[in-house]
Amino acid sequence: MSLLSIKDLSISFDTPRGMLEAVRHADLEVPAGTSVGIVGESGSGKTVMSRAAMGLLQGSNVHRSGTVVFDGHDLTAMTRVGVREYFGTGMAMIFQDPMTALNPVRRIGSQISEGLRVRLGMDKRKAMARSEELLTLVHIPDPGTTLHKFPYQLSGGMRQRVMIAIAIACEPKLLFADEPTTALDVTVQAQILQLLGDLRRDLGMSMVLVTHDLGVVAGNTDIVAVMYAGEIVEQAPTKSLFANMRMPYTEALLKSIPKMDMPSGKRLQVIEGRLPDPTDRPVGCGFAARCMYVQPKCHAEHPPLIHDGDGHLYRCWFPLGKK
Amino acid sequence: MRKFTIPTWCTIGWLGFVIFLAIFGSLLPFRPWEYVYEDSLGVAPFSPGHLLGTDTNGYDLLSSVVNGARLSLFISITAVGIGGFIGAILGITAAYVRGKLDTVMVTLFNVALSVPNLVLALALVSVLATNIDVNNPVPTWRRVVVLTAALTIVLIPILGRIARAATLSWTNREFVVAARSMGMRDRNIIARHIVPNVLPALIAVGFLAIGVVIIAEASLSLLGVGVPDGASWGGMIARGRNDLEYSPHVLYVPLAFLALTVISTNHLGDVLRSSLDRRESKL
Numbered sequence: 212m213s214l215l216s217i218k219d220l221s222i223s224f225d226t227p228r229g230m231l232e233a234v235r236h237a238d239l240e241v242p243a244g245t246s247v248g249i250v251g252e253s254g255s256g257k258t259v260m261s262r263a264a265m266g267l268l269q270g271s272n273v274h275r276s277g278t279v280v281f282d283g284h285d286l287t288a289m290t291r292v293g294v295r296e297y298f299g300t301g302m303a304m305i306f307q308d309p310m311t312a313l314n315p316v317r318r319i320g321s322q323i324s325e326g327l328r329v330r331l332g333m334d335k336r337k338a339m340a341r342s343e344e345l346l347t348l349v350h351i352p353d354p355g356t357t358l359h360k361f362p363y364q365l366s367g368g369m370r371q372r373v374m375i376a377i378a379i380a381c382e383p384k385l386l387f388a389d390e391p392t393t394a395l396d397v398t399v400q401a402q403i404l405q406l407l408g409d410l411r412r413d414l415g416m417s418m419v420l421v422t423h424d425l426g427v428v429a430g431n432t433d434i435v436a437v438m439y440a441g442e443i444v445e446q447a448p449t450k451s452l453f454a455n456m457r458m459p460y461t462e463a464l465l466k467s468i469p470k471m472d473m474p475s476g477k478r479l480q481v482i483e484g485r486l487p488d489p490t491d492r493p494v495g496c497g498f499a500a501r502c503m504y505v506q507p508k509c510h511a512e513h514p515p516l517i518h519d520g521d522g523h524l525y526r527c528w529f530p531l532g533k534k
Numbered sequence: 535m536r537k538f539t540i541p542t543w544c545t546i547g548w549l550g551f552v553i554f555l556a557i558f559g560s561l562l563p564f565r566p567w568e569y570v571y572e573d574s575l576g577v578a579p580f581s582p583g584h585l586l587g588t589d590t591n592g593y594d595l596l597s598s599v600v601n602g603a604r605l606s607l608f609i610s611i612t613a614v615g616i617g618g619f620i621g622a623i624l625g626i627t628a629a630y631v632r633g634k635l636d637t638v639m640v641t642l643f644n645v646a647l648s649v650p651n652l653v654l655a656l657a658l659v660s661v662l663a664t665n666i667d668v669n670n671p672v673p674t675w676r677r678v679v680v681l682t683a684a685l686t687i688v689l690i691p692i693l694g695r696i697a698r699a700a701t702l703s704w705t706n707r708e709f710v711v712a713a714r715s716m717g718m719r720d721r722n723i724i725a726r727h728i729v730p731n732v733l734p735a736l737i738a739v740g741f742l743a744i745g746v747v748i749i750a751e752a753s754l755s756l757l758g759v760g761v762p763d764g765a766s767w768g769g770m771i772a773r774g775r776n777d778l779e780y781s782p783h784v785l786y787v788p789l790a791f792l793a794l795t796v797i798s799t800n801h802l803g804d805v806l807r808s809s810l811d812r813r814e815s816k817l
Contacts, residue, residue: 325713
C-alpha cells in the first residue's frame with residue numbers, strides 16, 4: 212500500500228483575473244520507502260501540489276478537490292486540527308528558501324527543539340540535547356555553539372541543514388523536500404542531496420523531492436513525475452523515464468541542460484515560449500504551442516493520461532519512440 | 535550592541551532622570567508640593583531655598599514638578615501599556631485569523647479613529663468623572679483612573695492597527711508556514727513566531743505614544759478636565775498661564791519638563807524604529 216496517495220487533486224485560486232488553476236486532476240502514489248521526484252519548470256504547480264498535499268494552503272480563495280490519503284487516513288476529510296496530528300511526526304517539509312524559512316529573531320536551538328517539545332512532549336533539556344544530536348546528524352560542525360546562534364550568523368548551506376534538522380526532528384515517515392537545493396551553490400547542493408539520501412536510508416523515510424533539475428532527480432529518486440501547467444504529463448520509474456521518454460516536454464527539459472562535452476560557442480537549446488496563462492488554459496495539450504512535434508490534433512483535443520505498462524504514464528497524442 | 539549617538543544618550547539620560555524623580559521623588563528632602571511658602575510668592579528660579587522658584591500662590595515649583603512627573607508618567611505609561619496590550623491582542627488576532635473577524639476589527643478601529651482623540655477623551659472624562667455640584671467634586675483618584683482609562687481607550691485602535699499591520703507582514707512568511715507544517719498550534723505560532731517579530735515595532739511606536747499621551751493629558755488639563763488641583767505638568771501649565779505676565783517662569787518650568795520629556799520619547803521611538811528598519815533590511 213502506498214504511504215501517500217493523491218487522487219484527482221485539483222487546486223485553484225480565486226484571483227482578480229479569474230480562477231487560476233494551479234493543479235489539475237493530479238494523481239500521485241508514493242510507495243513506502245521510495246523517493247518520488249516532481250519535476251517541472253517554474254510555475255508548473257510542483258510547489259502548490261506538495262503544499263496542498265500537506266494541507267498548508269489556507270485562505271478563502273483556495274479551492275481544493277480530490278483526496279489525499281496518508282498512511283490510510285484521508286487528510287482531505289479532516290479538520291485543520293485533525294490534520295495537525297500527522298504534521299511533523301507523519302509528514303514534514305523542507306522549504307525552498309533557507310533565508311526566509313527560519314525565524315530571524317530566534318536562536319537555532321529553540322527553533323529545532325520547538326517541534327520536539329510540542330509534538331513529542333520532550334522537556335526543554337532533553338529537546339536541546341536531541342537538537343544537538345540532530346545538528347550532528349546533518350553534519351554541522353560544532354553543533355553545541357550553533358544551537359545558540361541566530362539564523363543570520365549561518366551561511367545558506369548551514370541554514371538549509373538546519374531546516375533539514377527541523378524537518379527530520381520528529382522522524383517523519385514522509386519528507387517533502389521542496390527545491391531543497393535551489394538556493395544553494397552546486398558544491399553545497401551535492402552535499403545536501405547526499406545528506407538527504409543518507410538520512411532517508413538510515414531513518415527509513417519516504418521522500419517527495421520537488422525540483423526543476425532533472426539531473427537532481429536522476430540520482431535521487433525511484434519514480435519521477437513531470438509536471439507541466441498544473442498537470443502531471445509523464446510519470447515513470449526513474450530509469451525507464453530516462454531510457455525511453457514519451458513526452459516531448461520531458462525531452463525538451465533534458466535537452467536544455469548544459470553539458471560538459473558540448474562544443475564551445477554552441478548555443479544552449481531552450482524551450483521557446485512560456486507556460487500557458489493559468490487563468491485561461493488552452494483547449495488542447497498545454498504544451499502544444501511550444502512543442503517541436505506539434506500536430507493539428509494537439510491544439511484541438513486534450514490528451515488523456517495513457518498507461519504504457521511498467522507504471523509508465525504520459526499525456527501525449529504523439530509520444531516519442533512510438534509509431 | 536550598537537553605539538548610540540550623543541543626542542540619544544542625552545534623551546536616555548533625561549528620561550532616566552525623570553523616571554527617577556517619578557519613582558523616588560517622595561523620598562527627596564522636599565516639603566510636599568501643596569506646602570504654601572507664605573513669605574515667598576512668585577520667587578524667581580535659583581533663589582535660596584527654591585531652586586526653580588515659586589509660583590504666585592507660594593507653591594515650590596521644584597516640588598510641584600517632581601510630583602507632576604509622577605502623575606504624568608504614571609498616566610501615560612499606564613495608558614500606553616494597557617492600550618498597547620489590548621490593542622496588540624486585538625490586532626494580532628485579527629491579522630492572524632483574517633476573514634470576518636478581521637473585517638469587523640478593522641471597521642471598529644476605523645470608527646474609533648474617526649472620532650478626534652481629544653474630543654473622545656474629553657467626552658469620557660466629563661461624563662464619567664465630573665460633578666455638576668461644585669461643592670461636591672469627584673475624588674482625585676477617580677479622576678485619575680477615568681482619565682487614564684479614557685486615554686487607554688483612545689490608544690487601543692491606534693496601537694491595534696499598527697500591531698495588525700505588522701502581523702500581516704509576518705503571517706505569510708515562510709517560517710510561519712514551516713511552523714505549521716511541523717504541527718504547531720496557532721497559539722504557539724502566535725506566541726513564538728509572530729509576537730517576537732511584532733513586538734519591536736510596537737515598542738517603538740509605544741515610545742512615540744507616551745509623548746502623545748503626555749501632551750493629550752496636558753491638553754485635557756488646559757480644558758479643565760485634567761487631574762484636579764493642577765498636580766500634573768499639564769495642570770501646572772494650566773495654572774501658570776495666569777501668571778505669564780508677572781512671573782513667566784511659573785509657566786516655563788513645567789513646560790520645559792514636558793517638552794524635554796516628549797522630545798526624548800519621540801527621539802527614542804525614532805531611534806528604535808530606524809534600528810528596526812536596518813535589521814529588517816538585513817534579512
